[in-house]
Amino acid sequence: xxxxxxxxxxxxxxxxxxxxxxxxxxxxxxxxxxxxxxxxxxxxxxxxxxxxxxxxxxxxxxxxxxxxxxxxxxxxxxxxxxxxxxxxxxxxxxxxxxxxxxxxxxxxxxxxxxxxxxxxxxxxxxxxxxxxxxxxxxxxxxxxxxxxxxxxxxxxxxxxxxxxxxxx
Amino acid sequence: xxxxxxxxxxxxxxxxxxxxxxxxxxxxxxxxxxxxxxxxxxxxxxxxxxxxxxxxxxxxxxxxxxxxxxxxxxxxxxxxxxxxxxxxxxxxxxxxxxxxxxxxxxxxxxxxxxxxxxxxxxxxxxxxxxxxxxxxxxxxxxxxxxxxxxxxxxxxxxxxxxxxxxxxxxxxxxxxxxxxxxxxxxxxxxxxxxxxxxxxxxxxxxxxxxxxxxxxxxxxxxxxxxxxxxxxxxxxxxxxxxxxxxxxxxxxxxxxxxxxxxxxxxxxxxxxxxxxxxxxxxxxxxxxxxxxxxxxxxxxxxxxxxxxxxxxxxxxxxxxxxxxxxxxxxxxxxxxxxxxxxxxxxxxxxxxxxxxxxxxxxxxxxxxxxxxxxxxxxxxxxxxxxxxxxxxxxxxxxxxxxxxxxxxxxxxxxxxxxxxxxxxxxxxxxxxxxxxxxxxxxxxxxxxxxxxxxxxxxxxx
Numbered sequence: 001x002x003x004x005x006x007x008x009x010x011x012x013x014x015x016x017x018x019x020x021x022x023x024x025x026x027x028x029x030x031x032x033x034x035x036x037x038x039x040x041x042x043x044x045x046x047x048x049x050x051x052x053x054x055x056x057x058x059x060x061x062x063x064x065x066x067x068x069x070x071x072x073x074x075x076x077x078x079x080x081x082x083x084x085x086x087x088x089x090x091x092x093x094x095x096x097x098x099x100x101x102x103x104x105x106x107x108x109x110x111x112x113x114x115x116x117x118x119x120x121x122x123x124x125x126x127x128x129x130x131x132x133x134x135x136x137x138x139x140x141x142x143x144x145x146x147x148x149x150x151x152x153x154x155x156x157x158x159x160x161x162x163x164x165x166x167x168x
Numbered sequence: 169x170x171x172x173x174x175x176x177x178x179x180x181x182x183x184x185x186x187x188x189x190x191x192x193x194x195x196x197x198x199x200x201x202x203x204x205x206x207x208x209x210x211x212x213x214x215x216x217x218x219x220x221x222x223x224x225x226x227x228x229x230x231x232x233x234x235x236x237x238x239x240x241x242x243x244x245x246x247x248x249x250x251x252x253x254x255x256x257x258x259x260x261x262x263x264x265x266x267x268x269x270x271x272x273x274x275x276x277x278x279x280x281x282x283x284x285x286x287x288x289x290x291x292x293x294x295x296x297x298x299x300x301x302x303x304x305x306x307x308x309x310x311x312x313x314x315x316x317x318x319x320x321x322x323x324x325x326x327x328x329x330x331x332x333x334x335x336x337x338x339x340x341x342x343x344x345x346x347x348x349x350x351x352x353x354x355x356x357x358x359x360x361x362x363x364x365x366x367x368x369x370x371x372x373x374x375x376x377x378x379x380x381x382x383x384x385x386x387x388x389x390x391x392x393x394x395x396x397x398x399x400x401x402x403x404x405x406x407x408x409x410x411x412x413x414x415x416x417x418x419x420x421x422x423x424x425x426x427x428x429x430x431x432x433x434x435x436x437x438x439x440x441x442x443x444x445x446x447x448x449x450x451x452x453x454x455x456x457x458x459x460x461x462x463x464x465x466x467x468x469x470x471x472x473x474x475x476x477x478x479x480x481x482x483x484x485x486x487x488x489x490x491x492x493x494x495x496x497x498x499x500x501x502x503x504x505x506x507x508x509x510x511x512x513x514x515x516x517x518x519x520x521x522x523x524x525x526x527x528x529x530x531x532x533x534x535x536x537x538x539x540x541x542x543x544x545x546x547x548x549x550x551x552x553x554x555x556x557x558x559x560x561x562x563x564x565x566x567x568x569x570x571x572x573x574x575x576x577x578x579x580x581x582x583x584x585x586x587x588x589x590x591x592x593x594x595x596x597x598x599x600x601x602x603x604x605x606x607x608x609x610x611x612x613x614x615x616x617x618x619x620x621x622x623x624x625x626x627x628x629x
Contacts, residue, residue: 005621005622006620006621006622006623007620008620008622008623009622014385026384026385026386027384027385028382028383028384028385029383029385029388030191030195030356030360030383030612030615031191031356031612031615031616032388032389032391032392032612032616033385033388036385036388036389037385037386037388037389040385040386042385042386042389044389044390044393046390046393046394046397047393047397050394050397064317065328068317068325068326068328069325069328069329072325073323073324073325075327077327077329080329084328084329087328087329088328090331090334090337090338090408090412090415091328091333091334091337093404093408094334094337094338094341094405094408095337095341097341097345097401097402097404097405097408098341098344098345100397100401101341101344101345101348101349101398101401101402102344102348104394104397104398104401105348105351105352105394105398107394108352108390108391108394109379111390112384112386112387112390112391114379114380114381115376115379115380116379116380117375117380118380119380119382121382122382127382128363129192129363130363130382130383131195131356131359131360131362131363131364131381131382131383132191132192132195132360132363132364133190133191133192133195
């Protein structure tokens with residue numbers, strides 16, 4: 001693990017680590033740094049998941065109202081058709097937003113593997129400033145190219161503020 | 169959210185973040201009121217008053233549960249009374265929070281970063297207060313879950329052609345999404361608090377709430393995606409919620425309610441009152457905690473301008489209501505408007521015009537917008553004005569409708585007032601607890617406004 005003082009340095013270091021062929025690379029920062037996820041070739045399917053959830057919500061919302069009002073509990077209200085679809089739009093819309101929004105948050109938490117009470121990076125005492133004003137880059141031991149001494153000297157070569165070994 | 173060069177071009181005299189801020193200084197400043205600085209005396213006074221009002225609320229509600237809604241001034245024809253006036257008022261206040269956090273995010277209005285957390289909390293607590301009124305008004309509040317389509321042995325279902333059930337869905341969805349949005353926004357800051365806290369217990373609590381957030385780049389990427397998606401979802405949601413609230417009125421055929429201008433004019437009114445409430449709360453809190461360099465005069469100036477603009481939309485709404493009452497040629501509508509302006513409740517109408525339209529015009533003057541005391545007073549006046557507006561809409565429309573034989577008057581009782589003041593206490597108590605316990609300014613979003621260390625030339629991002 002190497003420590004840096006600014007988002008630009010972190011981005012540059014990530015690019016170099018990536019260029020050196022390391023694949024199990026992760027960057028930690030107190031604020032989102034644009035470009036790092038792209039450097040790591042990371043993409044997310046979350047928007048698709050949320051879209052599907054929204055469509056499910058719409059189908060559920062309308063279906064529920066249709067089933068209740070036209071099939072299970074038909075009532076003649078001032079001669080309106082049992083399937084008074086324009087009246088069903090507001091609830092359909094709210095269900096869409098509800099399903100999409102709740103799914104987005106649950107999917108975010110699950111795909112980030114949170115809540116996670118233990119993670120090795122927290123074993124480095126210095127890491128407590130990763131949520132404050134410092135930036136960290138890790139190369140994990142599961143990396144196919146991993147070799148402790150080589151990784152250490154590679155990280156030193158990035159001119160970091162410090163290099164730390166992360167205990168499992 | 170993203171690097172935005174336009175920020176540099178904002179030529180306003182005062183920067184969005186005061187001078188001398190670094191990433192660490194922001195964390196320090198925001199965390200200090202919670203972790204290190206002794207709680208200011210003003211906090212105890214305000215919270216004490218709010219807590220007393222919470223007790224008033226509990227007493228009023230207990231008595232209501234014992235005796236039923238007969239203790240209020242509601243009657244036939246005025247069946248809605250304070251309960252619905254307060255419901256609409258509170259939910260409207262909540263809307264500014266969503267506007268600030270979601271709509272201004274989508275519009276790249278970076279100045280929102282200093283006030284969005286605060287405004288979102290306000291939304292949450294305002295919606296909680298709002299939600300209580302329809303339930304208390306039910307008559308049998310303990311069976312409130314019948315509002316939802318719950319399968320039951322009676323074999324009955326809600327009536328989905330009624331705006332009242334739309335309201336149930338709109339408000340409950342709004343409360344849920346507002347909570348999630350607020351919580352998601354808090355996660356990185358909770359991690360900062362966890363790492364800042366000295367005491368083990370405090371660290372544990374924030375640690376549990378932060379769920380082990382460690383700022384990994386892949387997490388940030390997903391996080392920003394979801395944050396934007398939620399903003400995109402919340403934007404039409406907030407418009408739909410107050411539109412649905414206005415449908416409660418405009419779908420009915422009562423003169424003074426049955427009008428197509430209601431949805432846009434309600435939404436504008438909601439934002440108007442919400443910004444007023446943000447100012448009412450932010451001005452004392454920023455002084456109490458010395459946050460003048462994070463919530464700057466420029467922020468207050470922008471909020472005042474939004475108030476001015478939405479206030480003018482509301483004024484247009486009042487004008488059109490009067491115009492259509494006359495132009496429609498409908499005798500009931502014409503009578504309603506004459507009665508509203510010159511009938512027994514006429515003084516409320518003119519008070520409303522004074523509070524909502526006449527006095528806020530002072531905001532055109534830059535000196536007024538730059539003076540926190542004037543702004544504070546005007547924001548309270550607008551809060552009162554918006555409450556009067558809902559009173560005028562609910563009461564003056566109902567009390568004299570088509571048949572003179574069914575006319576009546578509505579006089580709020582002490583229990584009406586106690587319940588209303590009680591919810592103000594609940595709101596303020598929750599708000600001040602929030603300010604004391606959670607970072608009231610979004611730390612990670614303020615960091616994004618700061619100059620990047622080691623990068624020259626670019627002042628703001």
